[in-house]
Amino acid sequence: MTSLLPPNATSGERALETAMRSGIDLSAVGDxxxxxxxxxxxxxxxxxxxAISHWDAGWTESQKRTAVxxxxxxxxxxGTRAAAEEVLARFHPLLDIVEWWExxxxxxxxxxxxxAPAGPEGIDASFLTTETAEAIIRDVAAAKNARSHFDFVFALEAQATLWIAGGALPGTMHRADYVAEIDESRDWSIVLLTEDGEPILTPDGTEFLETE
Structure with a gap:
């Protein structure tokens, strides 16, 4: 059948022409x-x-539509802290991030x-199975910026379970008796940050610039 399209028509345009000649209803494409x-x-x-990084075929239809x-x-x-925090909130509201400078x-x-804080007011130990930890590491690794590396720590009384995650690699688990604490000696909300969320140092490199 003779085509009305010019010789330089794209493959997409030719596909549309073929579909229309076949009587296919294209009005549903937008849906x-x-x-x-x-x-x-x-x-x-x-x-x-x-390009949704994680998709679970076991989700309900409502969950799938929400994800899309x-x-x-x-x-x-x-690639921002906000993205990583959004990922963590999907798993548990008490999961938190401590930046290197905090x-x-x-x-x-x-x-x-x-x-993942433990204790009476923290996250119950039964929540964090190896499968859950691997899922958290995978999703945070997909959401963070490419430069940063992170550790995933589940504090258990005097010890901590530490899942090491570098880049987008899956974590490995081992016991550790150390966990970083948040430095509360200053108000981190007034520290000036770059567009990448990193603190800006003074010219001599000894202090962080502040808004006040």
């Missing part, structure tokens, strides 16, 4: 990119198209610690 109207069996493909709907807003903050004693630059 496929809408997480609220996309057919349930097509949601995994929409998630792939939006939040993909673009999440990509807008990906820790006491201070950690190596461009590292941070994901902390």
């Amino acid at each position: 496929l990119w809408n997480p609220a109207t996309c057919p349930a069996d097509v949601l995994p493909f929409l998630a792939w198209g939006l 709907a939040g993909a673009i807003p999440f990509h807008q903050i990906k 820790a006491n004693p201070r950690r190596e630059p461009f590292t941070f610690e994901v902390r």
Whole structure:
């Protein structure tokens, strides 16, 4: 059949022409990119198209639609502390981040610690299985910036269970009798930060610049 398209038509344009000649209803194409109207069996493909880093086939349809709907807003903050904190909030509200410059004693630059506090007011030990720890490490590694490395620490009374996670590598587990504490000797909310969330040092490199 003769085509009305010019010789330099793209493959996409030719595919549309073929679909229209075949009588395929193209009005539903817009619905496929809408997480609220996309057919349930097509949601995994929409998630792939939006580069969602973690997808669980066992999620309910509502959870899948929520994950797809939040993909673009999440990509807008990906690589920041806020993105890592959003990931942690999905697992447990008490999971927290301690940046290298907030820790006491201070950690190596461009590292941070994901902390799961234990105790009567902390996270129950039964929550943090090896599978859960691996999932947290995987999702935080996907959300953080490429430069930073982190440790995942679950404090257990005098000891701590430490999952080491470097880059996007899976963590390994071993016992440790040390866990960094937050340095509360200053107000960290007034420390000037770069766009990457790192503190700005004074010219002599001995102190952090503050807004006040």
